[in-house]
Amino acid sequence: MSKKVKSSKEKKKKLSFKTIISNNLFALKIIWTASPVYLFIYLSSSIVYGTLEFLTGTYLLRRIVNDVSSGKPISDVLIFTAILGVANLLINLALNWFWNVTSQRMHRSISMYIQKMLFKKSAEVELACYENPEFYDKYVRAMDEAENRTLSVMRTLDNLIQRFTTLFANSFLLFLIDPVLILFGLFPLLLGFFKRLENINDHKFQLARKPVNRRVEYIRRTFYLGEYAKEMRVGGMYENMLRDFMETTKAYIALAKKFGVRSAIFGYIQKVGLEVVTILGATLYTVWSTMVIGYENGGMQLGDCLVVLSSIGSISYCLNNLVQNFAEFGEHALFLEDVRYFLNYEPTVVDGSDKVPDEGREITVKNLSFKYEGAEHDTLKDINFTLHKGERIALVGSNGSGKTTLIKLLLRLYDPQDGEISLGGKNIKDFTLSSYRGSFSTVFQDFKMFSMSVKDNVLLRPEKEGDAELVKNALKESGAAERVERMEKGLDTILTREFDDKGENLSVGEQQKLSLARIFADHTPFVILDEPSSALDPIAEYKMFENMMRATEGRSVIFISHRLSSAVLADRVLLMDNGTIVEAGTHKELMAKNGKYAEMFKRQAENYLGSEVSKNEQ
């Protein structure tokens, strides 16, 4: 993956003209797919507005001055003005309705379409992506910018069309009066070069400050999130965070200065170029042509002089903004490059085509080795074991021995570099990810509660008929029923008070019980529990495991527990050390072997329950 990230970064430095066009077309295609009517009305209204602006401004002025100075009857001008007025009223009424009523709805459906695409992709990218800071930065940028940039392409195109319309109409008029004037009008095009430099500078600034902002965001979280509250109040962590905050602020100020100076220079050149060369130059030329040369010697008429002075401003403004529009397309393209990269990202954990059979089969892990990206050594080395149908395996071992990594591979959150995992004799890569992962119920140590109802948090899927009863039983099994019964809205209570005054905040132990109910509510053939009981006391944990063993009768279970007392309940124990399975067998067999497992068990039993129990267990 790092290769892919790198090549996209190289492209980012300077996008080719073709890429700029293609990225902007990509955005327009999204809007077109989401709502073709919206795009059509949005863009065609620009031509209407542009034409109206020209007719009611420059053209009307010229007509009035010329008609009055040549002695034509005033009624012609009045009729023309009245027609323009009525057209203006009707068109504005229709477009106003569109912008304020219809457009809101269409705008929302386009946003929804874009967000849905991003969410779908987010769920597809493998976990390894989250561990790659470069990919993660792009991912965050894509999520932040996709909607805004896609719609901005349409806005920029809209401005462009409107300006082209005004430009075309005004230039044609100036050309008829004196072709030399076009030269003044075209000068702002040269300034486009500086506009482009300014935009590239802005984009670089945005990229440079993203990691700084991420760090600030993290620091902010450590101050307000409950999970950091204890550590932040004990010892000197508060000061460390504050120091980090000051340092990131300094880094931000240094960046703002570096990029701000460049921005000021590019902006100044454009302003002076436009106001001094174009506007002043054209004014001097027109006044000279009218006053010094005079109409009789081929100079301009007084009426034309007025029109020129009014429309040269419009042309310069339009041209300068046209340049800006083109530069904006370049800027949009840079951001859309991230969006496209993200949406086109092909996950390395690829979907298979077969559906997992409903009834449980055995899972075989054969010669499995795995290394995290960027790690020096294999985290898992040559793992071999079979999880038989209906068997309960306890996976034990010291911290960092590779237990969670093995679980992640079993769930296909990562694919192994060597060896294979098969289900019913078939490589798990052959199954569709949704059906394969869907055949597991899992509870992790770092499980998360969602700010949704108790029911949703237990089911973790859309509700079906009869689910309320299922959830109630599951809560009973996991020991959380009593707590939920005390809640005013029962199963419909929203967890956390963030979005609901009547919501409930649960303690970690209560949350853990609730998350365990997920296992009981879902009758999948496989169950994986990664230290699900770490927040419970040893007695409660033992009880919970007993419950669980009962409730998962007939299902294949792998559980990790740092307390070996629960391993007694398993059919088989696998002891991991330094990425390999060093001992395997029933609790009794391993105790009889008197190896590493027996040593760990005795030590723990003494710590928790006193030496008597450890003697009895043997």
Ligand code: ADP
């Ligand atoms: P356990 O669950 O037995 O405590 P883990 O599977 O979590 O062990 O970790 C095994 C080893 O892999 C540890 O050395 C850990 O630092 C490393 N590790 C875990 N997750 C990652 C990761 N995402 N990237 C790199 N190394 C990791």
